[in-house]
Amino acid sequence: MTDTWIILGASSTIAKAFTRSVAETGAHVILAGRRMDDLEASAADASARSATGATPVAFDARDPATFQPIIDAAIATGGTINCAVFVGSMPSQDDINADPALVDGTIADSFTGPARFLQMLAPVLSEQGSGSVVGVGSVAGDRGRVGNYVYGAAKAGFATYLSGLRNQLGRNGVHVLTVKPGPVDTVMTQGLGDQPFMTTADAVVADIHKALRKKRNTLYTKWIWWPVMTVIKLIPEPIFKKMSI
Amino acid sequence: MTDRNSTEYAGWGRALRANGVLARPNTQSEINANAPAIGNRRSYGDAALITGGTAQDLTQLDRIIAFDRTTGLLTVEAGISLGELARVLAPQGWLPAVLPGTGFATVGGAIGMDVHGKNHHHVGSFCQHVTSITLIQGEKTKTITPKSGSIWKATCGGLGQTGIIVQATLQLSQARGDMMLVSEQRATDWDHHIALLDGSDAPYTVGWIDAMATGTSLGRGIVEEGEICRGLKPTARGSKKIPFDAPHLALSSPIVRAFNALYYRRVPKSGRTVVRPINDFFFPLDKIHDWNKLYGRRGFHQFQCVVPLNQSSVLREMMEKVASSGLASPLAVLKRMGAGLNGESAGYMSFPMEGYTLAIDFPNRPAARDLIAKLESLALKANGRIYLAKDALSTGTAIKSMYTDHPKWAAATAKADPHKHLQTDMTRRLDLRT
Known part of the structure; x- marks a missing residue:
């Protein structure tokens, strides 16, 4: 049976690279995002790259009414359903400090929206008894840092959610992979200047596929972020609160 | 969504550099119509450099928009690379009709330079297989075709001066497989080399030349003839990377001389036939990422010219000068070019013309x-010309006398980009827009 991949946030740079990688294996892709014209162009690209099918559908993490039609579109393909979540938004902490209302949107985009979507999809996956969920979090979720803690908090919430989802779906043969990328050269990081251990979307996607094959639970990419974040998590709070990293 | 910081960046030869803003639009709607577009910066000189201004890197616009598997008509965004297209299309039985020596070149760049490949003698240049181009000109978006007249001829090989190339439709050619059957034979000297190139009727032909050989060995090399075939796929080898600038010694004359002698003897006297993955045949150097760093921080230049068929003696004279200088690198290529599809060239400023083309790399030294x-x-x-995709050193006077259609190009670009927003360091250095 062919694979069907729901790609949430299909216009993001990493999602684009991921979509191509599964299109080339002949999967059916459901491209969910906000900009329909962009999704239609990506669907044509996926078809040219040997996708069995490519369906653009509207998705807004802040509008739950858009969720069910995506799940219906995936079921209609008749393939083994998988889901990869690439949504999230990262306004700068300075902007959030100036306009606290931005907290709601950041958390809806990066956590509550995708969590509610996956909660709706979970019974379908359980019944199917196979398939994978790839949830993209961030190393920013491992500790609240002065420069980025609202986004970090949303990603931390999402990571905890994925951990629980893994615990639940794992009993029914569905694998859940949490991906924690460091800085990736994407739309989101443009204009931020040089970032430590920057990687590319293609490299992240290659790591995701490797982790899926090995049924890993959590993937740090680049790998260096695992030891780095392990150290950062170990810094005692009295010291950490005075640091700006 | 652009990076506003000014950065230093370079052409592929790294001898010329620019300081300016590099923007990277993610969608067509983010494109600024008044800033020149660049791709993967595989032009050696300053064709993709904009000092003090904004250059727009279009490599994020890299989607296939439409692909008709029965006719081989392919519409793509301009930032997709030709290597990526070859990788995706060959298993489906199609290939871009013309592939240059690097797969990193983008479709937009290939149009702006009207690139050629090892099959130029049969199929002509890249733009002769382009059926439409979408340009952003100021407020307007316009699609042009070969029937559009002077704007088409000014866009093909036109250094991106007629508008921002955002999309193009290519007529692909059918590929019977994704492997290449390559026959290699030694050319023992200059006359033999030219004779082998003249006598070749293979779909793809190119000569590697030992630019260090002098005397009776002058012009010796290896002539490669290729034909696409189906075959067992050898296991893919990973790419390598040059991690840092090499010391100057790396390409010094004794090392190049020794390398070339070994490389020449790699092919047995009687010749040989091998099967290679097509990407290895078309893009032999792409497996070594950042190979331009081999030349050290000072960078390098590539000289590439084409001269008419009856002027091969001048080419021999050039070769004598090169060989006796001892300055050349192992990368030196000789090829016979055809008259172009239907005996004409695609654009006013297209490099390809019937004759012999010689390309040689030199480290950047006085x-x-x-x-x-x-x-x-x-x-x-x-009566030859040099290739603007490689040039970093020429003068406007020389270029204008080599490209006799330059006035027509200048007139068409003046109309298409009246405020000269799309000028690059190259068009300024060579004063091409006047």
Whole structure:
């Protein structure tokens, strides 16, 4: 049976690279995002790259009414359903400090929206008894840092959610992979200047596929972020609160 | 969504650099119509450099928009690379009709330089297989075709000066497989080399030349003839990377001489036939990422000219100068070019013309720059021309006398981009827009 991949946030740079990688294996892709014209162009690209099918559908993490039609579109393909979540938004902490209302949107985009979507999809996956969920979090979720803690908090919430989802779906043969990328050269990081251990979307996607094959639970990419974040998590709070990293 | 910081960046040869803003639009709607577009910066000189201004890197616009598997018509965004297209299309039985020596070149760049490949003698240049181009010109978005007249001829090989190339439709050619059957034979000297190239009727033909060999060995090399075939796929080898600038010694004359002698003897006297993955045949150097760093921080230049068929003696004279200078690198290529599809060239400023083309890399040193100046004046005297995708050293006067259609191009670009927003360091250095 062919694979069907729901790609949430299909216009993001990493999602684009991921979509191509599964299109080339002949999967059916459901491209969910906000900009329909962009999704239609990506669907044509996926078809040219040997996708069995490519369906653009509207998705807004802040509008739950858009969720069910995506799940219906995936079921209609008749393939083994998988889901990869690439949504999230990262306004700068300075902007959030100036306009606290931005907290709601950041958390809806990066956590509550995708969590509610996956909660709706979970019974379908359980019944199917196979398939994978790839949830993209961030190393920013491992500790609240002065420069980025609202986004970090949303990603931390999402990571905890994925951990629980893994615990639940794992009993029914569905694998859940949490991906924690460091800085990736994407739309989101443009204009931020040089970032430590920057990687590319293609490299992240290659790591995701490797982790899926090995049924890993959590993937740090680049790998260096695992030891780095392990150290950062170990810094005692009295010291950490005075640091700006 | 652009990076506003000014950065230093370079052409592929790294001898010329620019300081300016590099923007990277993610969608067509984010494109600024008044800033020149660049791709993967595989032009050696300053064709993709904009000092003090904004250059727009279009490599994020890299989607296939439409692909008709029965006719081989393919519409793509301009930032997709030709290597990516070959990788995706070959298993489906199609290939871009023309592939240059690097797969990193983008479709937009291939149009702006009207690139050629090892099959030029049969199929002509890249733009002769483009059926439409979408340009952003100021407020307007416009699609042009070969029937559009002067704007088409000014866009093909036109250095991106007629508008921002955002999309193009290519007529692909059918590929019977994704492997290449390659026959290699030694060319023992100059005359033999030319004779082998003249006598070749293979779909793809190119000669590697030992630019260090002198005397009776002058012009010796290996002539490669290729044909696409189906075959067992050898296991893919990973790519390698040059991690840092090499010391100057790396490409010094004794090392190049020794390398070339070994490389020449790699092919047995009686010749041989091998099967290679097509990407290895078309893009032999792409497996070594950042190979341009081999030349060290000073960078390098490539001299590439084409001279008419009856001027091969001038080419031999050039080769004598190169060989006796001892300055050349192992990368030196000789090829016979055809008259172009239907006996004409695609654009006013297209490089390809019927004749022999010679391309040689030199480290960026004063002696090499002097030698290149001499080679250029020889090319001019022989009614030849040099390739703007490679040039970093020429003058506007020389280029304008080599490209006799330049006035038509200048008129068309003046109309298409009246405020000269799309000028690059190259068009300024060579004063091409007047």
